[in-house]
Amino acid sequence: xxxxxxxxxxxxxxxxxxxxxxxxxxxxxxxxxxxxxxxxxxxxxxxxxxxxxxxxxxxxxxxxxxxxxxxxxxxxxxxxxxxxxxxxxxxxxxxxxxxxxxxxxxxxxxxxxxxxxxxxxxxxxxxxxxxxxxxxxxxxxxxxxxxxxxxxxxxxxxxxxxxxxxxxxxxxxxxxxxxxxxxxxxxxxxxxxxxxxxxxxxxxxxxxxxxxxxxxxxxxxxxxxxxxxxxxxxxxxxxxxxxxxxxxxxxxxxxxxxxxxxxxxxxxxxxxxxxxxxxxxxxxxxxxxxxxxxxxxxxxxxxxxxxxxxxxxxxxxxxxxxxxxxxxxxxxxxxxxxxxxxxxxxxxxxxxxxxxxxxxxxxxxxxxxxxxxxxxxxxxxxxxxxxxxxxxxxxxxxxxxxxxxxxxxxxxxxxxxxxxxxxxxxxxxxxxxxxxxxxxxxxxxxxxxxxxxxxxxxxxxxxxxxxxxxxxxxxxxxxxxxxxxxxxxxxxxxxxxxxxxxx
Amino acid sequence: xxxxxxxxxxxxxxxxxxxxxxxxxxxxxxxxxxxxxxxxxxxxxxxxxxxxxxxxxxxxxxxxxxxxxxxxxxxxxxxxxxxxxxxxxxxxxxxxxxxxxxxxxxxxxxxxxxxxxxxxxxxxxxxxxxxxxxxxxxxxxxxxxxxxxxxxxxxxxxxxxxxxxxxxxxxxxxxxxxxxxxxxxxxxxxxxxxxxxxxxxxxxxxxxxxxxxxxxxxxxxxxxxxxxxxxxxxxxxxxxxxxxxxxxxxxxxxxxxxxxxxxxxxxxxxxxxxxxxxxxxxxxxxxxxxxxxxxxxxxxxxxxxxxxxxxxxxxxxxxxxxxxxxxxxx
Numbered sequence: 001x002x003x004x005x006x007x008x009x010x011x012x013x014x015x016x017x018x019x020x021x022x023x024x025x026x027x028x029x030x031x032x033x034x035x036x037x038x039x040x041x042x043x044x045x046x047x048x049x050x051x052x053x054x055x056x057x058x059x060x061x062x063x064x065x066x067x068x069x070x071x072x073x074x075x076x077x078x079x080x081x082x083x084x085x086x087x088x089x090x091x092x093x094x095x096x097x098x099x100x101x102x103x104x105x106x107x108x109x110x111x112x113x114x115x116x117x118x119x120x121x122x123x124x125x126x127x128x129x130x131x132x133x134x135x136x137x138x139x140x141x142x143x144x145x146x147x148x149x150x151x152x153x154x155x156x157x158x159x160x161x162x163x164x165x166x167x168x169x170x171x172x173x174x175x176x177x178x179x180x181x182x183x184x185x186x187x188x189x190x191x192x193x194x195x196x197x198x199x200x201x202x203x204x205x206x207x208x209x210x211x212x213x214x215x216x217x218x219x220x221x222x223x224x225x226x227x228x229x230x231x232x233x234x235x236x237x238x239x240x241x242x243x244x245x246x247x248x249x250x251x252x253x254x255x256x257x258x259x260x261x262x263x264x265x266x267x268x269x270x271x272x273x274x275x276x277x278x279x280x281x282x283x284x285x286x287x288x289x290x291x292x293x294x295x296x297x298x299x300x301x302x303x304x305x306x307x308x309x310x311x312x313x314x315x316x317x318x319x320x321x322x323x324x325x326x327x328x329x330x331x332x333x334x335x336x337x338x339x340x341x342x343x344x345x346x347x348x349x350x351x352x353x354x355x356x357x358x359x360x361x362x363x364x365x366x367x368x369x370x371x372x373x374x375x376x377x378x379x380x381x382x383x384x385x386x387x388x389x390x391x392x393x394x395x396x397x398x399x400x401x402x403x404x405x406x407x408x409x410x411x412x413x414x415x416x417x418x419x420x421x422x423x424x425x426x427x428x429x430x431x432x433x434x435x436x437x438x439x440x441x442x443x444x445x446x447x448x449x450x451x452x453x454x455x456x457x458x459x460x461x462x463x464x465x466x467x468x469x470x471x472x473x474x475x476x477x478x479x480x481x482x483x484x485x486x487x488x489x490x491x492x493x494x495x496x497x498x499x500x501x502x503x
Numbered sequence: 504x505x506x507x508x509x510x511x512x513x514x515x516x517x518x519x520x521x522x523x524x525x526x527x528x529x530x531x532x533x534x535x536x537x538x539x540x541x542x543x544x545x546x547x548x549x550x551x552x553x554x555x556x557x558x559x560x561x562x563x564x565x566x567x568x569x570x571x572x573x574x575x576x577x578x579x580x581x582x583x584x585x586x587x588x589x590x591x592x593x594x595x596x597x598x599x600x601x602x603x604x605x606x607x608x609x610x611x612x613x614x615x616x617x618x619x620x621x622x623x624x625x626x627x628x629x630x631x632x633x634x635x636x637x638x639x640x641x642x643x644x645x646x647x648x649x650x651x652x653x654x655x656x657x658x659x660x661x662x663x664x665x666x667x668x669x670x671x672x673x674x675x676x677x678x679x680x681x682x683x684x685x686x687x688x689x690x691x692x693x694x695x696x697x698x699x700x701x702x703x704x705x706x707x708x709x710x711x712x713x714x715x716x717x718x719x720x721x722x723x724x725x726x727x728x729x730x731x732x733x734x735x736x737x738x739x740x741x742x743x744x745x746x747x748x749x750x751x752x753x754x755x756x757x758x759x760x761x762x763x764x765x766x767x768x769x770x771x772x773x774x775x776x777x778x779x780x781x782x783x784x785x786x787x788x789x790x791x792x793x794x795x796x797x798x799x800x801x802x803x804x805x806x807x808x809x810x811x812x813x814x815x816x817x818x819x820x821x822x823x824x825x826x827x828x829x830x831x832x833x
Contacts, residue, residue, distance in 0.1 A: 073712045088707040090700045092770060101700060102712030105693035108721055112691050153711070 001028045002064065003192035004049070004080070004161045009058030011044055017216055018044040021058070024211040025222045026161065031183060031193045032222070033203045035237055036213035037457060042196055045213065046163060050075045050082050062161065076102075081154025085165045087146055089138045096121030096134030099153045124152040128182050144175035151182070155191075162186065163194040168202060170290045180206050198288075198456075200230055212236040247442070249483050250466055255279045256315060258419050258450040259300070259332070265308030266299035268292070269474045273309070277419060277450045282441060284465025284482070285454045286493055292474035293454045294337055297421045301326045301334055327357060330419075333412030335405075337423035337454070343408040346397035350389050353396050353407050354378035357415035381410045385440065405437065419450040426460060438464050462489050470496040519764030519773035522815065527782045534790040541793060544670035550789055551671055552663075555678035556736045557755055558781045561763075562685050563729030564756035565777050569689065570722045571702040571769020572621070572628035576635035577756055580613045580727050581734035582749030583639045586647050588735055589744020593654030607731045613639060614727015615720055622716035643746055652744030663739030674736055681732060686774045688725070698722050702769025755784055758805065762812040766820060783808065 004026040011019040019041045026032045036042050047053045049060055051069025059066050062078060069075040072082065089098050096118040097104070104112045121134035130148045138146060147167055154162055164183075168176045183206060187193055195207055203210065204225065212219040212233065219236035257276040264273040270292060277283045285293045298304060300311070302320040310317050313330045326332040336343040344353050355362070355374035362373050375392060382392065385406045389399055396407055405425060412420055422441065426434040441464055445451050455461050461468060461482075468480045470493050477496040482489055535541045560577065567574040588606035591597040597605070617635045621628050665673050688695035697718045700708040709715050730749075737748050761767065762783055763776025784805065791801045 072710050073714075076710075076712055082710075084710070086706075088704070088710050090703045090707055090770070092703055093696070093700065097696065098711075101696075101708070104696055108692075108694035108697075108717075110693045111687070112693060112696060114691075157712075 002026070003028045003062065004194075005061045006045065006049065007059050007061070009045070009048060009055045009060070011048060011053065011055050019048070019055075019213075019216045022213065022216070022218055023058075023221050024218075026192045026194055027209075028160065028192045029187055029190045030209055031187050031195055031207045033207035033210040033225070034194055034196045034213070035200075035203065035210060035233065036219075037237055037459070040213040040237075041216040042213055043165070044216075046082065046165060046196070049163070050080060076154075076157050076159070079157070079159050080161045080163070081157055081159030082163045083147070083150045083154055083165065083167060085169065087143075087150070089146055089149060091137070091139040093138060094118070094134060095125070095132055095136050095138055095141070095149055098138055098149060099124055099134075099156050101153075121152075121156075124156050125149075127155070127185075128152050129178065142175075143170045144172070144178070147171065147175075148179065148182070151179075155186070159191070161192045161194070163196075165196045166198065167195070168197060168199060169288060176202065200233060203233070204230065247463060247484065250282075250442075250445075252466070253278050253280050255281075257312070258314060259452075260312040260315075261300075261309065262312070263309030264306065264311060266296070267305035267307055268295045268299050270296055270299060270304075271308070271475055273476055275469060275476065277452050279418065279450045280445050280448045282445050282451045282453055282464060282466045284461045284468040285452060285471055286456070286458070286461050286468050287471035288456070288497065291471045293471050294423050295474070296471070297334055297423055297452070297454060300421065301332065327415060327417065328360065331417045332419045332421065333357070333415060333417035335408050335412065335420065335422045335425065344396050344404060346395070346404075348396060349393045350382065350387065350396050350399070350407055351375060351378060351392040354382060354392070354410045354414055357411050378410065378414045381413045382407075385410050385413070386436075402434075402436070406440075409440065413444075417449070419452065420444065421452045421454070423454045424456065425453070426455070426457060434460070458490050458493070459486065461493075462486055468493060472497050519771075520775035520779055523763055523776055523779035523783060523812075527779045527786065530783065530786045530790065534786065534793070538790075538793050541790065546789070546793075547670040548666060548672055550785055552674050552740055553789075554781050554785045555672065555674040556733055556740065557759065557785065558678045558778055559681050559729055559733040559736060560752050560756050561759035561777050561781050562681055562774070563726045563733065565685070565760045565765060565772050565774070566688075566698065566722050566725050566729070567628070568757075568760050568765050568767060569695075569698050569702050569769060569772040570719065571705070571767075572719075572722075573757075573767075574614075574617075574632045574723065574726050575629065575753065576613070576617060576632040576639060577726065577730045578749030578752035579636045579639035579643065580610055580730040580749070581737070581752060582746065583613065583643045583734075584610045584731040585734035585738045585748040586643055586652060586744045586746055589652035589655050589738055590646060592656060593652045593744070599656055599658060603735070606735060607728060610727040610729075610731020610734070611724050612727070614730065615724040617727075618720040618723025621723070622719040647744075647746040649746055651746060655738060655742055655744060659739050660742045663736070663742065674740060677732055677736060681729060682774055682778065685729075689772060689774065694718070694721050694725075699770050699772070702771070704770070754805070755781075758809050758812075759784060761809060761816065764812075764816060764819075766816055780812075 002025055006022065006024040009019055009022050022041065022045060034042055034045070048055050050072050051074055052072060061067060062080065067078060069078060090101070099121045100117055118134040125132060125134060128148045128151060130145065130152070132141065132145060138149065141149065167179060171179065183193055197203055208225055209222050210220065210225050210228065210233065211222050214237060255278045258279050259277045261273050261275045265271050273296065287293050295304070300320065302322045302325060306319065311320060312318065318330060320326050320330060351371065351374055355378045358377060359369055362377065363369050379392065387406045387410060388403050396404060399407065425437050441451060441453065453465055462484060465482050468482055470477045470480060480489055480492045480496070540546060563577050564574055584606045587609050588602050591605060592599065592602050617631055621631045662673050667673055667675065689699060697708065697713050700713060701715060701718050705715065734748055738744055759780035760772065760777045762780035763773050763778070765772045765777065787804055787808070788801055791804065
């Protein structure tokens with residue numbers, strides 16, 4: 001029986017076509033994998049199904065009737081439960097109250113009956129094999145337990161369709177097993193389950209159908225998984241033909257390290273980090289969500305305290321305590337993963353964003369800045385990066401995602417940084433811009449910039465990095481040399497990560 | 504990984520009202536040892552009257568703090584209610600119960616209208632209530648022409664001056680009713696839990712099916728009601744409908760909840776803590792006056808106290824965040 005059907009849905013955002021004629025059919029009593037690389041359109045599809053955004057064309061129907069949810073609340077009321085990737089719990093409240101948060105009473109001034117509330121919540125916890133007192137405050141739970149509480153919350157709404165967005169991203173293999181046992185039982189009870197994951201082993205373990213998205217289109221629509229093997233799925237996800245790298249491995253460099261961490265530990269929780277980046281070298285930092293990669297970048301910039309080991313820049317031991325110091329004294333720049341929130345001031349002009357890192361240097365004797373002074377320094381960089389903007393006075397928010405990303409790189413280049421930490425450069429930008437960014441990163445390295453690249457996009461990593469450090473649980477698990485051959489390198493990387501299962 | 508081993512000491516540290524409670528106790532003991540007149544029944548009566556009114560004011564702010572917003576219009580709503588109450592009695596001879604209902608209605612309506620605009624436009628409450636502050640104050644001055652209404656009935660005056668037993672004023676009664684009601688609201692009522700859920704994690708609250716607009720309007724309506732009650736209590740205490748009522752509420756309405764452990768970003772409030780916050784402010788103000796210390800020193804001490812309270816709260820938040828980060832393995 002068809003529980004949820006997505007038919008020919010398209011959706012564009014300014015500058016990016018996120019979904020193009022995408023379809024998916026989920027049936028009751030089945031676990032349906034939704035796969036695709038970062039930026040393939042999975043999140044957009046989930047947002048459309050749950051009413052967070054509206055499709056430009058196409059329809060969504062549940063049990064045969066077309067639905068148009070205006071917001072996630074309506075979707076929940078319509079029997080569609082979603083467990084989002086971010087934790088969506090009120091951590092100061094009890095487990096039971098979180099599960100039944102929208103059913104605390106009939107009227108605003110109704111008294112909450114905590115005894116029966118916790119009794120009711122207990123039912124859902126039992127169903128999930130979660131041995132937790134419903135009176136426990138959520139902040140005291142482990143991540144896996146929180147994840148199960150969220151599933152309990154979705155189920156308690158009598159959801160017959162349950163979407164899970166990367167539920168295992170921060171779970172240990174054992175915790176995942178518990179989750180899968182629960183999912184199988186729900187499936188047997190006739191719930192239609194949608195499962196987004198990057199881990200193919202899991203997908204083959206628990207799912208029976210699969211929809212793959214690539215660049216916003218169906219690479220396959222609700223195919224049976226039993227007829228496919230791992231290779232077929234990977235092929236569909238990355239579209240091997242168009243993604244085979246043309247870049248030859250770059251010769252190694254024996255220049256003196258620009259940045260060197262030895263036995264480094266940070267206040268954020270990093271331990272025993274050893275890492276060197278040489279001028280002209282692109283070092284990749286791979287890991288799953290929550291492995292501590294962005295946190296390491298921020299720690300290097302002085303946003304977390306250094307608690308152990310040493311940091312050397314050009315062989316000299318240094319202590320970096322602020323981003324300003326990292327930039328002005330040590331020539332280290334950071335292109336943030338979240339360019340909207342951290343990298344760019346979208347309301348300001350391209351010129352203001354490009355020049356923000358060098359205001360300090362360019363101010364004249366009176367401390368005054370002149371647009372022409374800034375333009376003289378920023379202009380050439382913008383030209384070099386081919387930022388497409390009608391004028392440098394254009395509001396940055398009006399540029400396309402790719403051009404915004406270029407501006408956020410430009411501001412560091414204008415500052416003449418010697419080490420650039422680039423965090424998830426291609427999230428939310430289209431494939432052509434992505435290829436262009438990769439060329440750009442290589443070009444920067446050729447000119448002698450040391451680059452530390454953070455990405456969860458495996459093909460991107462293999463396409464761009466010279467060597468790859470694998471991170472998990474705030475430690476470096478090992479290093480993989482990159483000869484651009486996808487299968488052996490990715491297998492070596494995953495091997496280092498899954499090492500954790502044995503530990 | 505969940506942290507379950509907490510010493511009794513850290514648990515007490517987590518309890519919002521114990522710190523301010525101890526400070527209140529120490530302050531009372533210290534001041535009364537140095538100045539026995541502090542415990543005279545006249546002084547206690549004055550102190551308790553001030554505490555009663557200030558507690559209701561603080562509760563009016565507390566409900567908005569719980570939501571993670573601010574209500575700058577609190578005082579001007581209280582003032583408008585106060586002069587409306589005294590005004591309809593003096594000018595139109597409206598009976599007291601009817602005037603009470605009318606005045607409370609104005610408070611609720613003023614609060615809700617602000618809440619409605621905030622919920623509808625999602626513009627920051629700071630700006631909307633700042634505009635409200637101006638508008639309500641303007642209406643107040645337009646009606647009164649800055650002159651008080653003197654025709655307050657004897658029964659109301661008596662309420663503001665009489666004591667229940669010994670040195671305890673009648674004004675304590677509405678304060679206690681409001682405090683208990685607000686404790687129930689925050690801990691046992693659906694709307695209170697929804698306000699705190701919105702204050703803690705607005706996204707989670709909305710995705711859980713809480714109606715954010717209704718919750719915001721309710722919270723501001725309750726805030727307006729409490730401002731109205733405090734305004735009426737002041738009419739009884741001052742014996743006149745003063746147009747300046749509410750002008751000086753703002754600082755202590757934030758200071759008391761913050762000293763009592765409330766977090767200004769929302770989701771964490773304590774009624775008992777707020778009470779001790781009010782008590783501490785009252786004792787310091789009163790105590791320093793008794794020692795003939797310059798009033799400007801009182802202001803500086805109050806400012807320092809707010810800084811201290813914010814620092815303690817911040818320290819606690821950081822500690823909690825660290826525990827949670829460990830729990831989240833990140």
